[in-house]
Amino acid sequence: MTGFVIFLVAVVIIILYVISIYNQLVKLKNRFQNAFAQIDVQLKRRYDLIPNLIDVSKQAMSHERETLQEVIEARNMAHSALQEAASSPGEPKIMQQLQKAEARLQNAMSGFNVVVEAYPDLKANQTLMQLNEELASTENRIAFARQAFNDAVMFYNTYRQSFPPILFAAPFGHPMDAALLEFEDKAKIQQAPKVSF
Structure with a gap:
């Protein structure tokens, strides 16, 4: 009788432990x-700012149509990739598509900023300056949200890969690791100027 009770208690403990793995x-x-939902909010904010930036710039940059068109196309592509990623955050293939779309948008925006530099009147435009400031603020928010997402993915992947959770992950509907979201950073590390006497 005591052997049966010990067996029953052991089975209950194992079941509770497996339930705790599932819940974790x-x-x-x-x-x-x-965390990805926070990235989603900030990227949508950026995507909403870009058309306003283009509208303010259109008249002054009328012969820079290709640059403006590239920004619009890259923004639309990134927006579509974000919508797909929002439905399955962490899925490697979808995260890779979002990363590529974001890289294209970053390149297009870099080209746009280079062209804006050639137009002093446009550079001094108050509305454009405000939009650029909002865009820079949004970029910082995106970076923080992305870091929070990547941290959460790392915790998930670490737990999922550890023993014994790895034995139960696939049967519990967690067949693969989640993918990190990494964007190309355009910021270059500036070196200290060399001084010679």
């Missing part, structure tokens, strides 16, 4: 999905 996987997945 769900909690960590929900955490990185919520």
Whole structure:
């Protein structure tokens, strides 16, 4: 009789432990999905600012149509990739598509900023300056949100890959690791000027 009770207690402990593994996987997945939702909000904010930037610049940059068109196309492509990523955050293939779309948008925006530098009147435009300031602020928010997402993904992947959760992850609906979201950083590290006497 005592052997049966010990067996029963052991089975209950194992079941409770397996339930805790399931709950932890769900909690960590929900955490990185919520973190991606924050990225989603900030990227949408950026995508909403870009058409305003283009509208302000259109008249002054009428013969720079190709640059403006490239920014618009890259923005639309990134917006579509974001919508797809929002439905499956962390899925490697979808995250890679979003990364490529964001890289294209960053390149287009860099080209746009170079062209704006050639127009002093446009550079001094108050509305354009405000939009650029909002865009820079949004970029910082995106960087913070991306870091939070990547941290949450790392916690999820670490837990999922550890033993014994790895034994239960696939059967519990967590068949693969979540992918990090990494954008190309255009900021270059500036070196200190060399001084010679």
